[in-house]
Amino acid sequence: MSTSASEKSSILIVDDMEENLVALEAVLGSLDQQVVRAHSGEEALKAMLRQEFAVVLLDVLMPGMDGFETAANIKRLDQTKDVPIILLTGTDADTDYAYRGYAVGAADFLTKPFDPWLLRTKVNVFLELHRKNRQLAAQAEQLRRLLVGDGTSEETTEGAEAEGAQEGEKAGASEAGSADRLTEIVNRLAQIELLLRDEEGEASTGLADRISEMEHAVDTLRINEE
Template sequence: MSGKTATMDHASILLVDDMEDNLVALESVLASLDEPLVRARSGEEAMRALLRQPFAVVLLDVRMPGMDGFETASRIKRLDRAKDTPIIFLNGPDSDSGYAFRGYATGAADFLTKPFDPWVLRAKVSVFLDLHRKNRQLERMLAREQECLGQIADRLSSIEEELRRGGPNELAVLGGQLARIEDALDELLRGRDK
């Protein structure tokens, strides 16, 4: 792993390739994104990495000994915690024309041919990093909203319990107050309509 360690605001990138030169090239192109880069030299290693931590995007070589990129992608998509992780397939220039179709069929978000344009690769990865950050932000906002709703529900339960203990008189008083509030709102709304 190079770069920073993963935190809540950082989006790790998984680099999967059996060739050291390719991993070095990917790291040099993506280093300027200032996000944690995690290496995997095989499909099996990639699966272990995905079980340890979440990733914003996976850059996956198609041709690897043992579990190739297609099988790795297929297994990634079956992992509950990683099934929505975007995969960018990387493939050599002499690849079969059906590789792109097969890549998309196994869940690839994109497909690049080596040698790739560093600017294009960095731009594509940046898009997935932004999406990852926005998703994390939405998840945190949703968690805060759910916490607030839980507090409101607890408070309403407490009020309901207090009203039950107060008996019918307190409910009648509260009902009268609600009726006056409704009348005031109706009057206010009728005044707006004029």
């Protein structure tokens, strides 16, 4: 099943040789994501400032700004510092290339010629992480809207349309709307917690535990409202 345009993530491939870019596009084609080309480090940085990328595949040996310098510049910018970078290099690479790559913030390192299946697998890990992060950000934004009252629920809309209702009926509708809003907040917190539980690492687990505590506290408040 193909991915809709709104659900697709973007992958940036950077190499000064056109045939290498063509080969990378062919390998990544089955992932059904948007693949953007850059022929130099400078072009890559401009592309990353224009749009969001899930992962960057970056050739090490390029004229001018090489892969190490490009990676270092990517990590210096607040807008791009969290984008994972996979460095690519030839078989004649120096033995310290991997060390230098990780030192500038690369997430992974592959030597050409690489196994297409292995490359797709590594890229897919970062695509999945990017999808989860987007879901988490969307849930957090929806929760923020609920907490500050920016969201417009059906109950709120109906209450606005019933402007001429009696005061007692308005109070009842307000209480029902408050309980419904608390229920939706609990549901959003539960969804955020599940996304965090799927992530590895102590930080995600600790944050998920705190979200769980908030979930129980809001649920208790919802029950009292009812």
